Amino acid sequence: MRIVKLNPGFHNRNAFDCGSEPLNRYLKYYANQHSKKDITRTYVLTDEKELSKILGFYTITMSYVKLSDEKILPVALIGRLGVDKAHQKQGYGEYLLVDALLKLLQASEIVGFTHIVVDAKDGVGQFYEKFGFVPFQDEKNKLFITVKTVRNSFQ
Numbered sequence: 001m002r003i004v005k006l007n008p009g010f011h012n013r014n015a016f017d018c019g020s021e022p023l024n025r026y027l028k029y030y031a032n033q034h035s036k037k038d039i040t041r042t043y044v045l046t047d048e049k050e051l052s053k054i055l056g057f058y059t060i061t062m063s064y065v066k067l068s069d070e071k072i073l074p075v076a077l078i079g080r081l082g083v084d085k086a087h088q089k090q091g092y093g094e095y096l097l098v099d100a101l102l103k104l105l106q107a108s109e110i111v112g113f114t115h116i117v118v119d120a121k122d123g124v125g126q127f128y129e130k131f132g133f134v135p136f137q138d139e140k141n142k143l144f145i146t147v148k149t150v151r152n153s154f155q
């Protein structure tokens with residue numbers, strides 16, 4: 001399996017369908033625009049036999065969490081993660097998530113941040129909880145994990 005940065009001239013974004021229209025639309029229309037503007041980076045898992053075929057993708061960027069009116073906490077954000085419907089439940093979602101966490105762990109060696117946040121869709125929070133993410137008290141579909149926890153789990 002190969003995870004590479006989205007190459008809009010090569011990867012077939014139109015054929016991808018993870019069952020969530022907002023995620024499909026993001027990959028098709030916004031992922032490349034946002035990458036060109038340095039807003040997000042999108043990585044795709046490709047089929048080994050057909051390298052232009054996208055099996056799954058995720059995006060990562062920096063964000064923040066508001067702690068109080070005066071205090072914000074800078075965090076890394078896994079904003080979107082999806083696996084093509086025909087390939088779900090085969091471990092690809094886990095593979096993408098682990099790859100995203102490893103990339104962010106590397107990034108945290110260069111730019112310090114303490115937490116990684118994910119924006120989950122309705123009912124998908126449990127997928128992330130399996131890997132140690134904890135839901136925010138006031139926003140169930142937003143979950144976090146500390147960089148320290150990620151580092152310890154990969155050691």
Ligand SMILES: CC(C)(COP(=O)(O)OP(=O)(O)OC[C@H]1O[C@@H](n2cnc3c(N)ncnc32)[C@H](O)[C@@H]1OP(=O)(O)O)[C@@H](O)C(=O)NCCC(=O)NCCS
Nearest residue numbers: 018020081082083088089090091092093094120121126127
């Ligand atoms: C959620 C999603 C990414 C999971 O991908 P996947 O490739 O099917 O998941 P995996 O096969 O890697 O599953 C890994 C583990 O998570 C569990 N899991 C998968 N989807 C789950 C869900 N929706 N809720 C709870 N647990 C889930 C699996 O049972 C598996 O557990 P196990 O190891 O104990 O068997 C995929 O279903 C998807 O793309 N859904 C539509 C888009 C979406 O909602 N994305 C997430 C929000 S950004």
